[in-house]
Amino acid sequence: MPRTLRRALTVALAVTAVALPLAAATAPSPVPVAASACSTPWGSTPEQVERLGRAPLTAVRTGRHDCFDRVVFDLDGTAAGYRVEYVDEVRQDGSGDVIPVPGGARLQVSVHHPAYDDAGEPTIEPPPTAGDEVADVSGYDTLRSVVYASSFEGSTTFGVGVRARLPFRVLVVDGSRLVVDVAHRWY
Known part of the structure; x- marks a missing residue:
């Protein structure tokens, strides 16, 4: 190989070797900061704990957060079981x-x-009847309604209307509050 050709190849390889790492180091991050702050391992499959509890339900409340909307079911005692789907x-x-x-x-x-x-006396004030909306969720990102369905044989059922089928989680807070969080979007 002629000396000038060999020298040109050596210079070209050296320039390429230096240019590639610099380009890679300045590439923008593929994950936006806001999305990573809200990312969760939540899903949309049923969650349940089978135990029945004796502590009566006393209130239903809602809350708005940066990444999710929340429904809280307050109990007069220790939370036992639930099914959310x-x-x-x-x-x-x-x-x-x-x-x-x-x-x-x-x-x-x-x-x-x-x-x-x-x-047999109602423990939620005012006592709801089937189909009553029990929380005002006007202006929420994800929640559209919280509706009382029934309380029958020791279990109480609600319908929670959401914007779309989005990830959710269920947790017990302070032993006496059952919480359902619904994400604003899939992250």
């Missing part, structure tokens, strides 16, 4: 009647606790 229709326990739940998708939340005391 996406359904086509929310149904009232006992009768099987369909309960209208506004939203693009519906979570059926069964809190394995009654909404009445040992004397």
